[in-house]
Amino acid sequence: MTAEASRPGRGRGTIPVRPGEELDVDAVRRFLSGHIEGLGDCPxxxxxxxxxxxxxxxxxxxGAWEAVLRRPPFGPLPPKAHDMKRESSFLSRLHRVFPLAPRPYAFCEDPEVLGAPFYVMEYRRGAVLDDKFPPGVEAxxxxxxxxxxxxxxTLAELHAVDYREAGLGEFGRPEGFLQRQVGGWIDRYHRAKTDDIPQVDRITRWLGDHLPASPAATIIHNDYKLNNLLLDPGDLSRIxxxxxxxxxxxxxxxxxxxxSLSYWAEETDPELLKEVLPTVTKYGGFLSRDEFVERYWRRSGRDVSSLDFYMVFAYFKLAVILQQIYVRWKRGQTQDPRFAGFGLRVRRLLEYADGCIPGRA
Structure with missing residues (x-):
């Protein structure tokens, strides 16, 4: 890939490294020298x-070589979370059959190098859509x-990949998946709890009482959303x-x-939801969630009649993810100012999830 001017973030959306999240550049250089051929002697x-x-x-x-380095956040971490080895190994097999998955180059298990395991993977240049379009783009x-x-x-294509042929059968336990997910995310919420929110008991009770039968298992991304896609800057409709x-x-x-739908805000959504999930989809012009589901159904052929349950659970899960981040901020384990308002976001998401329960709207 061609090099750019060294001005921070030009064409990449990057920033100078945040305080407290710096990498030992010399250690990175030594690791790369031992694992990347033809790197040359360059800073x-x-x-x-x-x-x-x-x-x-x-x-x-x-020099002209670019890559992406992934590592866990700093501070104490939940057991089995932020497993860099698993993520790297998963991608090393998936990218062969699903080319939109980046290819890992090298994994480092030794925490003495950067303080935690990490891996380096290919860098793909693309635009990310968060809450606005790039300058000069007419939406x-x-x-x-x-x-x-x-x-x-693309989501339907991912779900069509034969995970056994891809050698990914060891990366999950499909039997009982949904039941474990419901129980696991409820447990995660209580372990990260900071405030009393009355909707939690109703939501968790309803989820436990209405568990549907799952369709045949597939590879799932588990965080598939618009800003986890890199888009061609010359044609934003190409991933x-x-x-x-x-x-x-x-x-x-x-x-x-x-x-994915839990991140897909609509123009007609309540303001509280659009504030929690800032995304360009809330400005209109995009498919509605119902249209999204219909196209997925036509592409995949899967029965989506039980999606109400999944949507309540998805909003609950998203609230738990934010709560886990918020409790780290509240305990002083991260100084990132973005996380200070996550407590209010959690409350609003749980209120919305409660309202999505059939018969409660």
Whole structure:
């Protein structure tokens, strides 16, 4: 890939590394020298991708060579969370059959190098859509719908991959997946709890009482959303990569669909939801969630009649993820100012999830 001017973030959306999240550049250089052929004797540049609130992601460059480095957040971590070895191994097999998954280059298990295990993977240049379009892009209804189609179709394509043929059967336990997920996320909420929110008991009781039968298992991304897709800057309706695979596994594809929909805000959604989930989809022009589901159904052929359950669970899960981040901020384990308002976001998401329970709207 061609090099750019060294001004931070130019064309990449990166920023200078945040205080407290710096990497030992000399250690990175030594590791790369031992694992990347033909790197040459050149200094290493490091910048940080600012989006994401879990694993830390850095852009690194040595001469004309560019890559991405992924490592866990700093501070104490839950057991089995932020498993860099698993994420790297998963991608090393998936990218062969699903080219939108980036290819890992090298994994480091030794925490003495950077303080935690990490891996380095290929860098793909692309635009990320968060809460606004890139400067100079006219967000026409036609463009928004083409982007929507690409998002849905790529999810259906991922779910069509034969995970056994890809050698990914060991990366999940499909039997009982949904039941474990419901119990696990309820437990995670209580372990990270900071405030009393009355909707929690109603939601968790309803989830436990209405568990549907899952369809046949597939590869699931588990955090599939618009800003985890890299889009071709010249044609935003063309996806060039799907990123952030840390929670990928083998499981229920409708769960994956609902997780994606939980991030897909609509123009007519309540303001509280649009504030919690800042995304360009809330400005209109994109598919509605119902249209998203219909296109997925037509592409995949799966029965989506039980999606109400999955949507309540998806909003609850998202609230728990934010709560886990918020409790780290409240305990002083991270200084990132973005997380100070997550407590209010959690409350609003749980209120919305409660309202999504059939008969409660």
């Amino acid at each position: 290493v540049e490091v910048e940080q991708f600012p989006s994401g609130a879990s694993n830390l992601t850095y852009w690194i460059r040595c 026409t209804p036609e463009l928004c719908r083409r982007i929507s189609y690409a998002v849905v179709d 060039v990569a799907v990123v952030d695979w840390e929670m990928a596994t083998i499981g229920d594809p409708l769960f994956d669909l609902a997780v």
